[in-house]
Amino acid sequence: DAKTTQPPSMDCAEGRAANLPCNHSTISGNEYVYWYRQIHSQGPQYIIHGLKNNETNEMASLIITEDRKSSTLILPHATLRDTAVYYCIVRVHGSSNTGKLIFGQGTTLQVKP
Amino acid sequence: DVKVTQSSRYLVKRTGEKVFLECVQDMDHENMFWYRQDPGLGLRLIYFSYDVKMKEKGDIPEGYSVSREKKERFSLILESASTNQTSMYLCASSTPGDRWASGNTIYFGEGSWLTVV
Numbered sequence: 001d002a003k004t005t006q007p008p009s010m011d012c013a014e015g016r017a018a019n020l021p022c023n024h025s026t027i028s029g030n031e032y033v034y035w036y037r038q039i040h041s042q043g044p045q046y047i048i049h050g051l052k053n054n055e056t057n058e059m060a061s062l063i064i065t066e067d068r069k070s071s072t073l074i075l076p077h078a079t080l081r082d083t084a085v086y087y088c089i090v091r092v093h094g095s096s097n098t099g100k101l102i103f104g105q106g107t108t109l110q111v112k113p
Numbered sequence: 114d115v116k117v118t119q120s121s122r123y124l125v126k127r128t129g130e131k132v133f134l135e136c137v138q139d140m141d142h143e144n145m146f147w148y149r150q151d152p153g154l155g156l157r158l159i160y161f162s163y164d165v166k167m168k169e170k171g172d173i174p175e176g177y178s179v180s181r182e183k184k185e186r187f188s189l190i191l192e193s194a195s196t197n198q199t200s201m202y203l204c205a206s207s208t209p210g211d212r213w214a215s216g217n218t219i220y221f222g223e224g225s226w227l228t229v230v
Contacts, residue, residue: 034218043117043203043221044156101148101219103156 004088006107012082014113018075022088025069031092033064035073036103037084044087044103047073078111085109116140117222119204125228132191134225136204144207145187146171146219147179149200156203162187194229201226 005023012018024033034049048055048062050071055062061074075082087106120135138145146161148171158171160179168179176198180188187206191198204222 041201041224041226043205043224046218046220049218101156101158 004090004104006086006088006104008105009108009110011110011112012075012078014080014111015077018078018082018109018111020073020075020086020088020107020109021070022073023070024088024090027068027090028092031090033062033068033071034089034091035060035062036087036089037082038087038106039081039084047086078109080111080113083109083111117204117206117220119202119222119225121225122223123226123228125230126191126194128195128229130191130194130229132194132227132229134189134191134202134204134227136187136189136222137185138187138204138206138220139185140206140220141184142206142208142220143184145181146205146207147177147187147189148203148205149173150203150224151200159189159202191227194227196229199227199229 003026032049032051035047036044037047038044048057048060050062050064052064054064062071064071085106085108087103116139118137126132144163147159148156149159150156157173159173159177160168160171162168162181165181165184178190178192202225205219207219
């Protein structure tokens with residue numbers, strides 16, 4: 001799976017949009033971009049994933065650049081409960097890498113009142 | 114809603130004890146996984162199972178075994194607990210990668226914090 005690069009930390013004001021960037025310049029054509037987050041002492045929580053097109057769900061939006069070398073996770077109205085470590089992962093779908101999920105250092109998002 | 118439930122959040126066990134960590138998922142997923150997560154080492158795969166009674170070793174299977182008698186339940190067993198097995202253990206599940214066009218998103222439980230003294 002391709003390597004990802006994220007800033008180690010970011011701050012965001014409560015109620016504002018949080019934009020978390022991720023660089024994955026070596027991504028290959030069949031790799032998906034996934035985002036998870038982990039609140040202290042809890043298991044990772046799936047947020048969203050995408051291949052080429054922008055995606056949106058009830059939690060967030062995922063914007064993937066046209067060349068797919070980077071992406072941005074957008075939390076439209078951040079709350080204090082969104083304070084967590086956010087992980088960007090790229091992975092191939094399929095049985096060949098079943099269970100292989102490599103979390104890098106992630107971005108620690110601190111939402112401030 | 115997706116639900117992966119781990120039976121114990123916090124456990125303290127003695128060295129040499131046999132430890133069972135239980136996990137249940139309600140999504141009818143074929144794949145189930147056990148990981149451990151340690152500071153600085155990230156998430157490491159211990160074992161996974163792609164069907165009832167089937168199992169495969171992950172990256173760090175030594176000192177662990179697993180059991181999957183029913184599709185919804187996957188157990189991690191520490192035959193003789195040691196202090197270096199003190200960690201947070203995460204259970205997860207997913208559909209097979211080639212089954213759904215949307216892929217095989219992995220869903221995690223809340224984690225079990227095990228301390229071996």
